[in-house]
Amino acid sequence: MLSRVAQPHMWPAEQTVSSRRPILASMSNLLRLMYASRAAVTTDAPTLELLVSESRSRNEEADINGVLCFGRGYFVRALEGSEARVISLFGSLLRDTRHQQRALFSIGLVSSRVFRFGP
Numbered sequence: 797m798l799s800r801v802a803q804p805h806m807w808p809a810e811q812t813v814s815s816r817r818p819i820l821a822s823m824s825n826l827l828r829l830m831y832a833s834r835a836a837v838t839t840d841a842p843t844l845e846l847l848v849s850e851s852r853s854r855n856e857e858a859d860i861n862g863v864l865c866f867g868r869g870y871f872v873r874a875l876e877g878s879e880a881r882v883i884s885l886f887g888s889l890l891r892d893t894r895h896q897q898r899a900l901f902s903i904g905l906v907s908s909r910v911f912r913f914g915p
């Protein structure tokens with residue numbers, strides 16, 4: 797079980813986003829993680845669009861929010877959702893050969909979501 801971590805400093809914009817969100821039933825086990833990885837496949841627009849659209853529909857079903865950034869061959873990713881679902885998704889991400897050199901930047905339980913949409 798992960799220990800609860802302190803909330804990072806909240807910028808005013810983030811406070812606004814959080815305050816607009818309803819309180820989630822799952823907030824007691826809400827997990828946020830951030831990682832980076834290096835793309836191991838072609839990263840042309842159609843490939844990235846397919847990856848994003850597949851991820852979005854799965855994440856919507858699993859009530860996972862976050863963001864996916866891509867630049868210079870690297871993905872940087874934030875995910876937040878129920879602890880069990882985010883850990884399960886991270887397991888899938890670790891097995892996915894479309895990226896490599898995965899580095900986990902941060903992981904911890906949080907009391908509210910920063911991101912309003914699925915990545």
Ligand SMILES: Cc1cc2nc3c(=O)[nH]c(=O)nc-3n(C[C@H](O)[C@H](O)[C@H](O)COP(=O)(O)O)c2cc1C
Pocket residue numbers: 833847850851852854855864871885887888889890892894895915
């Ligand atoms: C950079 C990158 C980001 C991904 N993001 C997600 C995601 O947010 N949600 C998701 O369901 N799959 C995502 N995937 C795909 C997963 O790695 C995996 O293929 C998918 O979850 C199916 O997993 P499974 O085969 O274990 O069921 C991503 C893949 C890559 C390469």
